[in-house]
Amino acid sequence: MQLKITQLRLIVLLLVLVLVSSGCGLKEGNSKAMQELNSPITLRYWRVFDGKDAFDDIIDAYRQLHPNVNIEYKKLRYDEYEQALLEAWAEDRGPDIFTIHNTWMAKYESKILPMPTMLELPYAIERDSKTGEVSKADYRQTKTLTPIDVRNNFAEVVYGDVVRDNQIMGLPLSVDTLALFYNRTALDNAQITKPPTTWLEVKEAVKKLTLQNEEGEIVQAGIALGTAENINRVADIVSLLMMQNGAQMTDGSGLKATFNAPSVYSGDQNYRPGMEALRFYTDFALPSKEVYNWNENMSEASEAFIQGKLAMMLGYAYQLPLIKTQGVKLNLGVAEVPHINSNQTDALGNKVNMASYWVEVVAKKTAHESYAWDFIQFINRDDQVIKYLSKVKKPTALRSLVNEQLADYDIRPFANQVLTAKSWYKGRQATVVEDIFKKMISVIIKGENTAEEAIDFAASQVNRTF
Numbered sequence: 001m002q003l004k005i006t007q008l009r010l011i012v013l014l015l016v017l018v019l020v021s022s023g024c025g026l027k028e029g030n031s032k033a034m035q036e037l038n039s040p041i042t043l044r045y046w047r048v049f050d051g052k053d054a055f056d057d058i059i060d061a062y063r064q065l066h067p068n069v070n071i072e073y074k075k076l077r078y079d080e081y082e083q084a085l086l087e088a089w090a091e092d093r094g095p096d097i098f099t100i101h102n103t104w105m106a107k108y109e110s111k112i113l114p115m116p117t118m119l120e121l122p123y124a125i126e127r128d129s130k131t132g133e134v135s136k137a138d139y140r141q142t143k144t145l146t147p148i149d150v151r152n153n154f155a156e157v158v159y160g161d162v163v164r165d166n167q168i169m170g171l172p173l174s175v176d177t178l179a180l181f182y183n184r185t186a187l188d189n190a191q192i193t194k195p196p197t198t199w200l201e202v203k204e205a206v207k208k209l210t211l212q213n214e215e216g217e218i219v220q221a222g223i224a225l226g227t228a229e230n231i232n233r234v235a236d237i238v239s240l241l242m243m244q245n246g247a248q249m250t251d252g253s254g255l256k257a258t259f260n261a262p263s264v265y266s267g268d269q270n271y272r273p274g275m276e277a278l279r280f281y282t283d284f285a286l287p288s289k290e291v292y293n294w295n296e297n298m299s300e301a302s303e304a305f306i307q308g309k310l311a312m313m314l315g316y317a318y319q320l321p322l323i324k325t326q327g328v329k330l331n332l333g334v335a336e337v338p339h340i341n342s343n344q345t346d347a348l349g350n351k352v353n354m355a356s357y358w359v360e361v362v363a364k365k366t367a368h369e370s371y372a373w374d375f376i377q378f379i380n381r382d383d384q385v386i387k388y389l390s391k392v393k394k395p396t397a398l399r400s401l402v403n404e405q406l407a408d409y410d411i412r413p414f415a416n417q418v419l420t421a422k423s424w425y426k427g428r429q430a431t432v433v434e435d436i437f438k439k440m441i442s443v444i445i446k447g448e449n450t451a452e453e454a455i456d457f458a459a460s461q462v463n464r465t466f
Helices: 002-021 026-037 056-065 078-090 147-153 156-162 184-189 199-209 234-244 273-283 301-306 317-326 369-379 382-392 399-405 430-445 451-465
Strands: 041-048 069-076 097-101 118-127 134-143 179-183 218-223 310-315 332-336 353-356 358-363
Touching (some): 041 078, 041 369, 056 069, 056 118, 056 382, 069 078, 097 369, 118 369, 147 399, 179 184, 179 317, 184 199, 199 310, 234 273, 234 430, 273 430, 301 310, 301 317, 310 317, 317 332, 369 382, 430 451
Parallel strands (some): 041 069, 041 097, 218 310
Antiparallel strands (some): 097 358, 179 310, 179 332
């Protein structure tokens, strides 16, 4: 009997030794978690456009779980942003988390860390009722999102942009879409009862909305289309028209521009949907065309719109605050972007919209990879990201919040297009591709090239950037 008791004690002692040596003891795990929570770290977070107030509530909520994490938020001007990033990384003072445009993913791929499959971090699980100080903590292992989760949880366009080689390179807080801004008073004066929903209706509306003085000068334009330099995001607008008309912007590999190619879906092998869309666009800036109403000598489109000299323009949700602030007397309306067919479908029977958005990514040089990715996942939770979206008035990237945003009058047209929004791969030099599109448009309206010559040359130039 005494021998059995001694053996039992030996077994218990061995088990205790195994637990302690393996680090699985609850007391030791808690003490390590407490120690880490008492060791402050700083995550530097760099963005453009949005101020820190857009994230204050989210940061406070995150610090309730991770009181050791300080988020140092920095807003930079768009025109200085990329240069500031390069200089900061060269001096090892760059951000842990930063944001890049969805068309820059290839350009920055070597500078960002993909999402790990698992995160292990300390969490505050109990606080002192009087002081609020953390009194108990523990480590928690959590699986991160998978590529399938991204496809299921986010708008379809996000998966194509942020998932590379089955790795998640970043996550967006919002997906913006092109919509139709219109001056209600101008439409009312022209006896147009509702904003146009098809491009044919746009052409008819332009004829009624365009006003000239006695000298033949345009004093009110119908819509800002046709030019290259005085229309914001002109490459997006032309790309939208091409895709709606059935053009495939690149081949299956994404490494060859095909927006100039004949349609693979049309029975007419000579029909080139991209070229026809380009012609449609430039017609609005050619005096010989009946829809002529816009030219390079006019003010920038949003300025003309604010001044009441332009009845309609295509724009993104991020432009709304500026237009509302500067155009306080403007009777502003926003509608979904026009489509080819009256049932809001396009050439191939689908509804095609244009996406433009920013992606939150983790810098390869960060010393806090797990915390950085944990924070990005946290701010993308439904209950957190809605705080950001409500403050900045932008459409969601999450499928689960689309219907909720449809109740917001200002955001509804943009949010209603999120699930059908698309983008296309522009290589590592997206800004160069945008300049190529501007050149393509300019040579047509100047009469230097035909639409066929211009689009073929543009495609060859884009292929060089790939």
